[in-house]
Amino acid sequence: MPPSCVNSSTVPAETLTIIGGVDDPALAGAVVIPHAVVVAGAVVFGLIAVGLAWPVPVALARATWPTRAPVMALLLWQGIGLAGGLSMIGALALTGYAVLPAHAFAALIPAGVFTVYLLAHLAATTVQVTAQRHRHLALLELLTSPHPTRARTRVLDDAVPVAYCLPRGAQSVTVLSQGLLDRLDPDELVAVIAHERAHVEQRHDLLLLAFRAWRSALPWFPIAARAEVEVAALVEMLADDHARREVHDEVLARAILQVGAGGVPGAEKAVSGSTRVGDRFRRLAG
Amino acid sequence: MGTLGELERAVMDAVWDAPEPVTAYDIRDHLQSEGRTLAVTTLLTVLSRLEKKGFVTPDRSARPHRYTAVASRADHVAELMHDVLGTSSDRTAVLERFVGSVSDEDAAVLRQLLDRAG
Numbered sequence: 001m002p003p004s005c006v007n008s009s010t011v012p013a014e015t016l017t018i019i020g021g022v023d024d025p026a027l028a029g030a031v032v033i034p035h036a037v038v039v040a041g042a043v044v045f046g047l048i049a050v051g052l053a054w055p056v057p058v059a060l061a062r063a064t065w066p067t068r069a070p071v072m073a074l075l076l077w078q079g080i081g082l083a084g085g086l087s088m089i090g091a092l093a094l095t096g097y098a099v100l101p102a103h104a105f106a107a108l109i110p111a112g113v114f115t116v117y118l119l120a121h122l123a124a125t126t127v128q129v130t131a132q133r134h135r136h137l138a139l140l141e142l143l144t145s146p147h148p149t150r151a152r153t154r155v156l157d158d159a160v161p162v163a164y165c166l167p168r169g170a171q172s173v174t175v176l177s178q179g180l181l182d183r184l185d186p187d188e189l190v191a192v193i194a195h196e197r198a199h200v201e202q203r204h205d206l207l208l209l210a211f212r213a214w215r216s217a218l219p220w221f222p223i224a225a226r227a228e229v230e231v232a233a234l235v236e237m238l239a240d241d242h243a244r245r246e247v248h249d250e251v252l253a254r255a256i257l258q259v260g261a262g263g264v265p266g267a268e269k270a271v272s273g274s275t276r277v278g279d280r281f282r283r284l285a286g
Numbered sequence: 287m288g289t290l291g292e293l294e295r296a297v298m299d300a301v302w303d304a305p306e307p308v309t310a311y312d313i314r315d316h317l318q319s320e321g322r323t324l325a326v327t328t329l330l331t332v333l334s335r336l337e338k339k340g341f342v343t344p345d346r347s348a349r350p351h352r353y354t355a356v357a358s359r360a361d362h363v364a365e366l367m368h369d370v371l372g373t374s375s376d377r378t379a380v381l382e383r384f385v386g387s388v389s390d391e392d393a394a395v396l397r398q399l400l401d402r403a404g
């Protein structure tokens with residue numbers, strides 16, 4: 001039987017009202033959904049949730065095309081994350097209804113708890129990252145000097161060649177070390193700055209934050225950690241593409257080698273280039 | 287980061303440069319010798335901001351209060367560089383680096399590109 005508007009007095013015993021008991025005269029004309037539809041909905045949402053939690057992201061992580069179309073791949077990762085979360089909530093809500101058709105409130109508790117759990121992780125991650133950025137900015141104010149010509153750019157008096165941005169919306173800061181300024185040619189520096197500006201302008205920090213929250217909320221999903229690594233690598237490719245509009249690929253490659261291949265003391269050892277991280281370099285050469 | 291940040295940096299440099307705990311008056315004299323004239327009340331405001339941020343600690347038993355740096359400049363640089371150079375994913379969301387350390391294999395890929403480009 002399809003879902004339809006019927007008077008409560010005509011509702012068959014096997015149907016379910018969304019709001020309350022079928023005998024409530026206030027519910028005359030309320031939408032009622034057959035139990036079988038609720039069960040089928042729960043199964044469909046459950047299958048979508050499982051698919052988006054496992055085979056779909058695994059296939060996307062293994063695919064080679066994201067390297068050629070990082071924008072499309074990032075949109076897909078966002079869609080998978082969002083739809084995955086919503087389908088889990090939907091599956092829980094419908095399962096609740098299927099199990100407890102007469103107790104609407106109790107039936108919604110698991111879905112509600114899971115929703116609050118996900119939002120709490122997003123909030124906690126945001127607070128934590130904001131606090132770390134706040135502390136880092138305080139250190140920058142004391143230890144770096146403003147770049148003589150570039151706005152919102154600071155120079156760190158350190159011989160290690162590093163460049164990074166600290167995203168803070170309109171107050172984002174780009175930091176260049178003296179070691180980097182000494183080592184890079186002017187056109188290599190243009191590449192580095194264009195790369196960092198892309199991170200700031202395209203708000204990559206928000207994407208990274210969302211996927212970090214997703215991983216911290218679902219640590220038992222190996223794919224959540226994989227998604228975070230993939231998104232981080234794709235974001236680097238987007239920033240590289242921004243830089244490649246201003247300089248030749250060789251210039252960007254030279255800048256990457258100057259900064260990354262020097263064997264920075266204190267830096268953790270780079271992992272092998274079989275992952276998406278390595279793809280960032282291979283696509284320049286390809 | 288406006289002029290207030292620059293003021294904090296100048297005051298902190300003065301605290302770091304001094305061999306022993308300093309008062310706001312000492313800092314005023316130090317900055318005066320560098321050609322910057324600042325009122326003691328301004329310096330006290332800056333010092334209280336630095337105290338809230340955990341960079342200086344005052345000795346309130348002395349009048350006027352004497353301020354000491356919580357950690358050396360080198361310690362704070364080390365803290366900063368730890369944020370920057372770590373590859374743990376906990377930090378990737380905090381700041382976005384141009385590039386981390388490049389593996390030997392990836393460096394070879396990039397050198398090939400440069401060889402081809404001549």
